[in-house]
Amino acid sequence: MTLLHTFITFEKGCLFLIKNKKGLQKITYVKNQNLLEPILDQYKKSNISLLPDAKAFKQEKELFRHYFQGDPVDFSSLRLDFSEGTLFQKKVWRATQEIPYGRLETYKSLAHKINHKGYRSVGGALGKNPFLIAVPCHRVIRTNGDLGGFGAGLGLKKYLLRLESISL
DNA sequence: TAAGGGTTGACAC
DNA sequence: GTGTCAACCCTTA
Numbered sequence: 001m002t003l004l005h006t007f008i009t010f011e012k013g014c015l016f017l018i019k020n021k022k023g024l025q026k027i028t029y030v031k032n033q034n035l036l037e038p039i040l041d042q043y044k045k046s047n048i049s050l051l052p053d054a055k056a057f058k059q060e061k062e063l064f065r066h067y068f069q070g071d072p073v074d075f076s077s078l079r080l081d082f083s084e085g086t087l088f089q090k091k092v093w094r095a096t097q098e099i100p101y102g103r104l105e106t107y108k109s110l111a112h113k114i115n116h117k118g119y120r121s122v123g124g125a126l127g128k129n130p131f132l133i134a135v136p137c138h139r140v141i142r143t144n145g146d147l148g149g150f151g152a153g154l155g156l157k158k159y160l161l162r163l164e165s166i167s168l
Numbered sequence: 169t170a171a172g173g174g175t176t177g178a179c180a181c
Numbered sequence: 182g183t184g185t186c187a188a189c190c191c192t193t194a
Contacts, residue, residue: 088191107175111189118190123174125191142175149174157174 003043004053007036008061010068012159015132017057018050023079024060027132029152067133070163072101075134084130091116092125099139102164106143127151133160 003025008015014033018026030036043050054061060078067073076097082090095113099105111122126137132152138160142148147168150157161168 086192111175116190117176117188119175120173120189121175121191124172125174127174128192137174140174144176147174151174154174 001047002049002051004056005050006052006054006057006061007033008057008064009033010064012156015064017060019056020081022081022083024131024134025081025084026130027134028130029132029156064133068163070165072164074101075136078134080131080134085125085128088121089125089128092122093129093131093135096126096129096135096137096140099136101136102166103139104166105140107140107148108143110140123148136160139164139166 004019006017008017013029013031014036016026016028016030016036016039017024028039030039040050063073063075063078067075080097082093085093091114092110095110096105098113107119107122107126111117111119114122116122126140127149129135129137129151138150138157140148145168147154147157158168
């Protein structure tokens with residue numbers, strides 16, 4: 001299998017984007033480009049060849065450039081391939097996608113949106129979120145105002161919230 | 169099948 | 182205010 005990939009550097013590190021025929025398959029965060037090698041190796045071992053192709057990511061690069069400049073960006077125009085997630089995870093990710101730029105949501109209210117009482121499961125699904133920033137799990141916090149957790153590190157969560165002018 | 173998880177709410181101190 | 186615990190329910194090993 002062949003997938004396309006590219007990376008986008010920003011102040012705090014680097015975003016690694018992977019695309020298949022259906023759309024974006026993954027957006028992950030790495031602190032620096034040196035850490036990309038082990039990721040590429042893993043794909044090689046799984047018989048997946050990753051081709052660097054910056055042109056195929058023109059739209060994504062443009063959106064992220066604006067986003068990191070602090071402009072309000074709507075990522076809903078991106079085609080995201082949720083097929084790797086479970087039914088429950090897809091529900092949570094879609095609900096998270098609907099959180100507008102600059103707004104916060106709690107794990108509880110997100111659970112309500114999908115008619116669910118398992119707040120922990122919502123956190124679990126967000127932890128598995130393969131689309132960093134495009135599915136804005138950084139906008140989900142605890143009801144008491146604590147940040148909760150973040151797969152890519154709380155430092156990055158704070159940075160992204162500051163970028164969107166959200167005061168904590 | 170059991171354990172663990174990015175949580176919450178209730179209760180006791 | 183802080184700590185503890187049960188309950189929610191999905192995912193993973």
